[in-house]
Amino acid sequence: MSFYDDGALSRRDFIKGSAAAAVTLGLASGASAQQSDVKEIRCGFIGVGTEGSMLLGKLVKIPGVKVPAICDIYEPNLQKGLKIAGGLVRGYEDYRYMLDRTDLDAILIATPLNWHAPMAIDAMKSGKHVFSEKMMAYSIEDAKMMLKTSRQTGKLLQIGHQRRYDPLYNHAFNLIKQGVLGKITHVRCMWNRNGSWRRAVPDPKLERLINWRMYKDQSQGLMAELASHQMHVTNWFLESLPISVMGYGGIDYWKDGRETYDNVNVLFEYPEGVKVYYQSLTTNQFDNCYEQFMGDKGTLVITTGKAQLFKEPRAEDLMWSSAAHKEKVGGKEAIVLDADVTAKLKAQAGEGEQIAAGEKKKDDYMAELEAFIQCIREGKQPDCDGQEGLESAATCLLANQAMAQGKKLYYKPEMFKA
Amino acid sequence: MCSTNPILVRMKRVAMNCEFELVLCGSDRRYLIDAGEEAFEELARLEEQLSVFIPTSDVSDINAHAAERPVRIDARLFDLLLLAKRVSAETGGAFDISTGPLVRRWSAGDDHGGFSVPTSEEISQLISKVGMKHVCLDQAAITVAFDRPGMMINLGAIGKGYAVREMADLLRGRGIDAGLISGGTSTVYAIGHAPDDDAWTVGIRNPVEREERLTTVRLRDRALSTSGGHERFTEADGVRYSHVIDPRTGRPADALLIACAVTSDPAESDALSTAFLVLGVEETKEYCSAHESVGAVLVPVPAPGADLEIIRIGIE
Numbered sequence: 001m002s003f004y005d006d007g008a009l010s011r012r013d014f015i016k017g018s019a020a021a022a023v024t025l026g027l028a029s030g031a032s033a034q035q036s037d038v039k040e041i042r043c044g045f046i047g048v049g050t051e052g053s054m055l056l057g058k059l060v061k062i063p064g065v066k067v068p069a070i071c072d073i074y075e076p077n078l079q080k081g082l083k084i085a086g087g088l089v090r091g092y093e094d095y096r097y098m099l100d101r102t103d104l105d106a107i108l109i110a111t112p113l114n115w116h117a118p119m120a121i122d123a124m125k126s127g128k129h130v131f132s133e134k135m136m137a138y139s140i141e142d143a144k145m146m147l148k149t150s151r152q153t154g155k156l157l158q159i160g161h162q163r164r165y166d167p168l169y170n171h172a173f174n175l176i177k178q179g180v181l182g183k184i185t186h187v188r189c190m191w192n193r194n195g196s197w198r199r200a201v202p203d204p205k206l207e208r209l210i211n212w213r214m215y216k217d218q219s220q221g222l223m224a225e226l227a228s229h230q231m232h233v234t235n236w237f238l239e240s241l242p243i244s245v246m247g248y249g250g251i252d253y254w255k256d257g258r259e260t261y262d263n264v265n266v267l268f269e270y271p272e273g274v275k276v277y278y279q280s281l282t283t284n285q286f287d288n289c290y291e292q293f294m295g296d297k298g299t300l301v302i303t304t305g306k307a308q309l310f311k312e313p314r315a316e317d318l319m320w321s322s323a324a325h326k327e328k329v330g331g332k333e334a335i336v337l338d339a340d341v342t343a344k345l346k347a348q349a350g351e352g353e354q355i356a357a358g359e360k361k362k363d364d365y366m367a368e369l370e371a372f373i374q375c376i377r378e379g380k381q382p383d384c385d386g387q388e389g390l391e392s393a394a395t396c397l398l399a400n401q402a403m404a405q406g407k408k409l410y411y412k413p414e415m416f417k418a
Numbered sequence: 419m420c421s422t423n424p425i426l427v428r429m430k431r432v433a434m435n436c437e438f439e440l441v442l443c444g445s446d447r448r449y450l451i452d453a454g455e456e457a458f459e460e461l462a463r464l465e466e467q468l469s470v471f472i473p474t475s476d477v478s479d480i481n482a483h484a485a486e487r488p489v490r491i492d493a494r495l496f497d498l499l500l501l502a503k504r505v506s507a508e509t510g511g512a513f514d515i516s517t518g519p520l521v522r523r524w525s526a527g528d529d530h531g532g533f534s535v536p537t538s539e540e541i542s543q544l545i546s547k548v549g550m551k552h553v554c555l556d557q558a559a560i561t562v563a564f565d566r567p568g569m570m571i572n573l574g575a576i577g578k579g580y581a582v583r584e585m586a587d588l589l590r591g592r593g594i595d596a597g598l599i600s601g602g603t604s605t606v607y608a609i610g611h612a613p614d615d616d617a618w619t620v621g622i623r624n625p626v627e628r629e630e631r632l633t634t635v636r637l638r639d640r641a642l643s644t645s646g647g648h649e650r651f652t653e654a655d656g657v658r659y660s661h662v663i664d665p666r667t668g669r670p671a672d673a674l675l676i677a678c679a680v681t682s683d684p685a686e687s688d689a690l691s692t693a694f695l696v697l698g699v700e701e702t703k704e705y706c707s708a709h710e711s712v713g714a715v716l717v718p719v720p721a722p723g724a725d726l727e728i729i730r731i732g733i734e
Contacts, residue, residue, distance in 0.1 A: 050456075054463060057492040060560070061476070076591055086493025086560045200453035202593030256448075363466075363474045 038064035039377050044104045044128070046071045046095045046119055048081030051133060052110030055160075056084050058366045059108065062373055069104060071095045074209060095119055099126040106376055109133060110160075112212040113219050117142035120157065121149045129156040131372045135228035135396060136389035138220065140415055143393045147386035147418035158372045158382035159389030161232040163304065165367035172300055172307050172337055173237055180309065181295025184238065187276040188292040189230040191222075194285040196254050197262075214258035221260030222249075222280040223396040232384075232392035233291050233302075234268075234276055242268040242276070242395055244410045249403035253283045266399045278399070300337075304364060307337035391416050424596075424613040429454040433465045434578055436602025442589070443596035443613055453592040457585040457599075464584060467495060468577045470570075480562055481570040488554075488561035496560050498573070498580050498685065499553070505576075505689040506550040509705065513693035514665035516553060518570040519544045524670060525652055525661045533654050541668035548665055579605040579643055579688025586684065599684075603644060604691075607684045608637035625675040625717060626726065633715065633728050641684035643691035646676040664696045673698040673718060675726070680713035680733055690714075699729060706731045 045056050045067055052072075060067055067085045071092035072078040078091045092098040099107070099122055107123040109116055110133040117137040120130045130150075136159045137143035150157035163169045176184070199210045212218040213225055235241055247266030254262045263283065268276040290303040297315040301308045310332050325336045368384070375382050394415045402409040427450040429440045438461055442450040467476045476491055483489050491499075505513045523536055523544055536544070547568040554563045573580070578601035585599050586607050596610035598618055608618040617636040624630040625646055635642050647660030647670065660670040677697075679690035694702045694714055702714050713732035720726055 050459065057467070057494075060492060061479075061490050063490065083494055084492055086496060087558070195455055196448070196452055198452050199456060200449050200592040202591070366474070 040064050040066060041105045041373050041376055042066045042068060042103055043106045043108055044069035044071065044098050044101070045081065045085075045108045045110070046098070047109060047111035047115075047133075048072050048077045048084070049074070049110070052108075053077070053080055053084055055108065055110055055133075055365060055369065056081055058363075059369050060085055061366075062370055065373055069098045069101060071098050074206075096122065099123055099128065102127075104128055106131065106156075106372070113224055114138040114217065117146050120146050124149045124153045124155040124157065127153070127155070129372075129376050131158045131160065131369070132389075133160040134232075134389070134392070135220065135224040136386070136393040138218075140390075140394050140397055143386070143390045144418035147390055150386050151418075156372075156375055156382060157386040157389075158368070158375065159384050159386065159392075160368060161229055161384045161388065161392060162364040162368040163229060163233050164236065164384040164388070165371050166304065166364035167367070168305070168307050168337060169233065169302065169364075172302050175309075175337070176237055176293065176295075176300065180298055181293055181300055182297030182312075182315070184293050184295040185274060186294040187234055187238070187274065188279075188294070189227070189234060189276070189290070190279040190281075190287055191226040191230065191289040192279065192281040192285050192287055194281075194283060196256065197282055198254070198256065198258075211258075214260055216259040219260055220397060220400055222262075222264045222282075223266075223400050224393075226280050227264065227266075227278055227399070228392045228396045230278065230291050231268075231276075231395045232388065235391050235395060236388070237291075237293060238270055238274060238276075240271050240274075241391055241416055242270050242398075242411050244269045244408055245395075245399045245402045246408040247278075247399055247403045249400075261403070264399070264403065266403065268395070268399070301334075302337075308334035309337060310334050386418070390418060425450065426613075427451055427454065429458070431458045431461060433458075433461050434469065434581065434601065436578065436604065438581070438585075438602070439598075439600045440585075440589075441598040442594055443610075444594065450594070453589055453594055456592070457588050460584055460588050461581050464577070464581045467492070468573050468580070470572050470574075477571060477573060484553075484562055485564040485567045485569060488556060488559060488563040490559065490561050493560050496555065496557075496562070498576065499555055499562060499571075500557075501685055502573070502576055502689060503550050503553065503555060505686065505693060508709075509690075509693040509697060510701075511549065511666050512664065512696040512701070513575070513689050514548060514550055515571045515573055515576065516548050516550060516569055517663050517665050518572050519547045519568065520663045520665070520668050521572075521661060524659055524663055525650070533652050535654070535659070536668075545665075545668045548668075575645070575692040576685055576689040578602060579641065579683075580685040582607045582641065582684040582688075601684075601688075605641055605643040605684050605688045606637070607641040608639065611638050622676070622678060622715060624726070632717065632726070633730075635678070635680060635715065635733060637680070640680055640682050641687040642678055642680050643684070643687040644676055644678045645691040645695045647671060647674065647695060662692065662695050666696075671696040671698075675717045675719055676715075677702070677717075678715035680715075681711060703731055 048056055069090050070081040073093055082089050082091050106129040108131045109119050116132045120132050123130050137146055201207050201210045208215050245268045249261035249264040251262050263281050266278040290301055293300040297312055299310040326333055327336055398409050423445045424443050425447050427442045427447055431438050440454045442454055444450045466472055469475045470477055476495055480489050502515045552565045552569055554565055582599050582601045582605050586609055598608055600606040606620050612618045617638040619634050619636050620642055621631040621634050624632040647662040650661040651658045660672055662671045664671040674695050677691050677694035679687040679694055681687040699716055706712050706714055716729040717726055
């Protein structure tokens with residue numbers, strides 16, 4: 001019996017797996033649509049700092065999207081946002097005045113964490129769909145309130161975990177579902193950098209406004225800003241939620257007045273004995289950023305733009321591996337996953353079967369924004385909705401509490417439900 | 419910031435196929451590093467937006483779709499394309515971001531893989547796919563479209579200067595009032611002046627004796643950009659064909675060894691240095707006399723055995 005007979009993973013399934021990812025995403029390929037062909041969606045944008053301005057620059061490119069309103073309390077950011085959007089755009093300092101407008105379909109929020117919930121709730125109550133950057137909210141209760149408001153108002157709520165819309169991540173998820181890794185027993189995730197994470201602030205009065213990530217009244221630190229992405233992927237790929245968490249964090253290097261940890265090292269326990277180790281450093285960027293899923297048949301190492309599969313020595317060859325692109329990594333042979341592999345395999349297969357061509361490479365931020373707009377147009381629930389956002393937020397927020405209290409804490413089912 | 423207890427911080431980052439360098443002057447080393455890191459973050463974002471080698475970049479998107487339909491872009495990128503179009507118009511087409519088909523033919527060779535000098539018919543055919551008049555910019559819709567298939571744009575001759583400009587704006591916003599920002603050997607911009615001087619002194623490399631300095635230019639809140647046809651070329655039968663193509667003729671521009679432009683806008687100086695290389699000495703003089711804020715340094719190709727001649731226009 002070959003390795004994947006029981007898992008029903010043939011080369012053709014591998015090909016279909018790739019195509020399935022594209023279907024799941026339901027992306028408009030966007031861009032080929034003429035503006036006149038699609039319903040115009042009018043968006044207001046709150047918070048155009050580094051992340052927000054990057055998102056805004058992509059949002060305005062989506063056919064049929066107009067951004068006539070931008071809000072930021074920091075004048076240089078507001079000016080930058082107006083410059084990116086171009087044309088007739090009104091700037092606001094107070095988001096509530098923007099929400100009074102009746103000509104907006106949706107609000108996108110990329111503000112400091114503590115503002116996500118009040119702004120999103122106000123926006124949904126004023127009849128707008130909401131895209132909120134990650135982490136979903138400052139507290140579990142805030143996240144639950146956002147989710148409840150979405151249900152009560154019938155307005156869409158999407159959380160900005162962009163990997164959920166990345167064809168490569170979707171392809172990897174489908175492969176895991178089909179048993180490529182066997183039984184996953186351990187996961188390692190890390191996001192390591194070497195830098196202060198601090199912005200240069202020209203006026204001390206602006207310190208807490210610009211370096212909000214450093215201050216506990218606005219931020220949940222590394223677990224919110226970085227880990228929430230990777231714990232979202234972990235919950236998604238494992239299709240389960242954590243049972244308990246313990247860890248160490250500290251302000252051990254950047255003693256510059258910050259209040260949030262400059263390093264976190266966390267161990268999560270998931271059902272069936274699965275352990276998940278998470279690390280984020282600001283003093284050493286070795287290994288940088290990836291998620292590593294370790295099963296009894298193989299290991300997946302994935303990050304934005306690249307994914308590799310490593311076969312365990314005792315596992316049999318993958319049926320489709322002869323057609324895959326391989327490379328040597330640390331003396332081991334890795335199969336490089338490619339969400340565009342369909343076309344390549346089609347050429348090699350010579351089966352004469354028409355298979356959907358691999359999806360054009362596009363960045364995951366663009367993909368999540370296109371999906372949000374498409375959900376509004378079609379009245380569909382986002383893949384990364386408030387429920388997924390809550391699950392990731394609760395996972396990370398209890399980890400912060402475990403580190404602060406120096407003890408093991410247990411998740412309760414109600415933490416993940418609104 | 420730089421006048422009291424000055425500290426100089428030097429930082430480098432590879433982007434846009436070259437090395438960007440910051441020299442920042444201030445009184446707090448940590449602050450300067452944080453500001454520099456933020457400027458490099460902006461540089462990385464710009465590379466992802468402008469590179470023709472990144473399939474998800476805005477420029478790749480334009481090249482893939484602009485012949486089919488108007489492509490909506492970030493208004494900042496739109497402003498850059500407007501600048502490219504203005505410089506093209508003001509230089510009589512000597513600067514052109516759409517010369518890709520010509521450049522590729524002169525640098526990569528013919529359909530058979532080898533290099534051959536293109537025929538006049540080939541050049542005429544390629545020129546039909548080149549020209550800013552075919553790049554349609556709709557200011558109301560903030561879109562770009564090509565009026566014919568086969569066209570492409572490449573911001574290689576303006577993008578590094580644009581990145582330098584955006585980084586300079588960001589650093590100024592962080593209170594940096596003295597420093598140098600360079601994008602490879604293409605463009606350098608001076609913020610304010612050096613701590614012990616009333617300007618920054620920037621050298622221009624000798625295009626023949628590359629370890630030597632040819633001349634210097636003093637900059638204060640101004641940019642210097644250089645272009646040279648001597649650095650990238652294809653050689654066949656003992657003849658060097660520069661990769662800098664005159665969009666007007668479709669043939670290599672070979673009158674100058676290097677051309678430098680000095681203006682207050684690094685993106686404009688980047689574009690103008692390429693234009694001057696194509697225009698040659700007389701037309702560059704005409705341009706500078708019509709644009710008093712623009713200066714130039716030109717080095718013509720010398721006669722055999724002759725010394726290099728340095729022509730400075732509008733620069734002390």
